Amino acid sequence: MKQQHLAVLIDADNSQPSIIEGLLDEIAQYGVASVKRIYGDWTSTQLKGWKPHLLEHGIQPIQQFGYTTGKNATDSAMIIDAMDLLYTGKFDGFCIVSSDSDFTRLASRIRESGVSVYGFGERKTPKPFVSACDKFVYTENLRKDRIAKEQIDVTKEKKLIALLRDAVDDAADFSGWANMGMIGQIVANKQPDFDPRSYGFTKLGELIRATGAFEFKDDDPLSNTRGIFVHNKRQKRRYN
Incomplete structure (x- = not known):
């Protein structure tokens, strides 16, 4: 399979x-980070915590002075660079790392060009920016020093179960069984910031099983398809 070439732009x-x-581990799941840039005023002591990581991970620092009080020059520099990179036509996706809603229009514009946008930010990130991305990952789930999140009792999460039921029904074939991979894609399309790790689970399959609302089977003999298949217990099965 052809690997996606990604441009990673970080708002320091x-x-x-x-x-x-x-x-970077998360981004590696989507493709190769061909460009890695981080933006900020590197003369400021506020960004000193970033400096040891730049050389180690091959991230290019882009200097941007704050010319005007109250205006974020970093945002403007990132947006200009993103559009320049987009126009080269060399990238399959952009990874925008920020919790700032100012990148909402940028994400929408990149997607309008048929290029994927992966957003990364804290839970405080405004919803418009989250929704403008193909996928959005909360950085609290990425911290290596974080304490493992305790698994939530998802049997009581009505909105979550409703989301999963709809995705399974949308992905199901005539027999009522849905492929796990297709379910994951539909959930991501409906809710870009969906992440099993937010509920304390590593994988989507583990989360779905924990709800107790679905049946599972390995492989589909009717279609001769291999994989994990899910069935909504509320729906009558036509075939096993």
Whole structure:
């Protein structure tokens, strides 16, 4: 399979150095980070925590002075660079690392060009920016020093179960069984910031099983398809 070439643009003013290892590990699941740039005023002591990580991970620091009080020059520099990179036509996706809603229009514009946008930010990130991305990952789930999140009793999460039921029904074939991979894609399309780790689970399959609302089977003999298949217990099964 052809690997996606990604441009990684990090807003140092709105990101924490403690996420960097988890961030790059996460990005590696989507493709190759061909460009890695981080933006900020590197003459400021506020960004000193980032400096040890730049050389280690091959991240290019982009200097941006704050020319005007109250205006974020870093945002403007990132947006200009993103559009320049987009116009080269060399990238399959952009990873925008920030919790700032100012990147909402940028994410929408990149997607309009048929290029994927992966957003990364803290839970405080405004919803418009989250929704503008193909996928959004909360950086609290990426910190290597974080304490493992306790698994939530998802049997009581009505909105979550409703989301999963809808995704299973949308992905199901005539027999009522749905492929796990297709379920994950539909959930991501409906809710870009969905992440099993937010509920204390590593994988989507583990989370779905914990709800107790679905049946599972390995492989589908009717379609001769291999994989994990899920069935909504509320729906009548036509075939086993």
